[in-house]
Amino acid sequence: MAGVSKKTFAIAMIVCGFVLAVMILIGPGIGRQDVGIIDAWRSLFDSEPNSIHYSIAWQLRFPRTLKALLAGSVLALCGAVFQTLFRNPLATPYTVGIASGASLGALICYKLHWVTTILGISSVSIGALTGAIGVLLVVLLLARSTARITGNTLLLAGVTIGFFCSGMMMFITSLADVSETHKTVRWLMGTLDTYGHVELSMLLPLTIPPCLLLLWFARDLNQYSVGSELAAARGVRVERLEILAIIAGSLAVSAIVSMCGPIGFVGLIIPHLVRLAFGFDHRIVLPASILLGGSFLIGCDFLTALAPHWYGQLTHTATTTARLPIGVMTAIVGTPVFLILLCSRRS
């Protein structure tokens, strides 16, 4: 509603912002080592610069939290945009094959041991980007022959090419030796492992500008969701919107994939959840997806550390396992949430 959307916006931002703030605040205090929230924050203001608490909380956990925040928010934002662009609730950068292309590109870089930085950007990101753009080009060329850029044809083409990329990734993995295979498989499950802020600073230039562009498109996307023809009649440059939004989304997602591996579910669930709670207006859906997507992935990351610990306590065994892969956690948490969402939507 004209008057209410401002109020809904405020409520949405406050609620989602609060959730995220809590996640970030407790972030340095949650992990496998026995450093609690109070220890973590105290260590930040301690005079001793390199205490063990400080290292764990602020050099290991905090960058990890920020990485989860960045990955979660980018994936959720792009998911929300792609669902609107493809007019399909299942469309995410993963389902349309772009993330698979990015994964394949990144994997090839790892396989060829081409891990370096070029102009401050990691070579793996460049590989991922190349993969994503490769998929995008094939999909767009295919779509060209059917006249429209978005829609079911593009979605099907994307899904098919996604399968191809997965096949190629299996091929590459099967060529690797045991230790390499282990590393590859771990990466494919998604990882937020990081140390310090170098990786993050490499991710920011590739993700922030595309995300700002997508946010800027919020009003155009509102128009787009009532039909491309009506949107065009109201002065939206529809083709420009479609192309720029898909490219921006691909760019941001491939940067994330290159650093974190393919992390699924965030881009699917979060936008649905946000739409269910706050309606269709992209001026609310997009920023709320960013805030909640970040919170969700941070939360899942907490669980990757805590779950093995809890399991150990329950079974009275010493837990030797490392963190669970983040992809496992997003699936375990995401599936029931999504199914409940689906059922509640019916009624």
Next chain:
Amino acid sequence: MKTVTKTDHAIIQLRGVRFGYGTSRMFLGPIDLHIQRSRMLAVVGPNGAGKSTLLRLIAGLIKPGAGDVRSGDAPLDSLPPRERARHITFLPQKPVAPAATSAMEIVSLGRHPHRKFGLFESATDRITVERSMEQTGTTPFASRRMDTLSGGEAQRVHLAAALAQQPKVLLLDEPTAELDLRFQLQIFELLRELTDREKLATIVVTHDLNLARRFSDDALLLSAGHVAAMGPTETVLVPETLEAVYGVGFKTAECENQTWLLAQNPIEDASSTIIDDLGTFG
């Protein structure tokens, strides 16, 4: 006598407009058309005659292959899209509403061409939205979800959204296609009223010849992409011209000071004339 062919004060002008859809055989034009304010033009003709295409050309959604469409003094394609949208509004045949949107949200979307830098609707936007909803009688269900409205109610909401755009030209593609009789009449009465009161130039594509005859000032009869007849409704929508275009026999009946068109049986040799037409214009 006012006719569509009068050139002065035309708000939209089409001169020698032609259009072809790429490789397909469909070809439209040449069409010359002058559209004035406070007049309602009904575009009629058989399926595939090019009615919707003509509407899209006037809306600026597609560019003519030859000739030009002008809005006032300016060629339509020289206008930035949003400025164009402040003059001309187009309501497609089947507008969609995303799940869980309220009627008022849909109407507010019509303000897009007038948007400023701010993130939210301005006071002017809100006033215009409320006024558009009053004009279309949609205020009572402003906060209802679109998927709970009947076809006629939803169509009036979409019409309100079109009005919120504050256009001078209102283009509608079969606005009554899926409505029952009562809503068909309601919509056309509303269009007539808006055309007169808001001094709109209204162009409506319809299959209902009697509604067209009853409510619109002028009619444009399209046949296989060319203009079969154009002028005041009572001169265009007559059995002689309609029979040739539709291949159906027509009779008229007088009732309540109104001439009604009654479609009879298909004319036997109709198919051959249609094929001839396609041969010429395809």
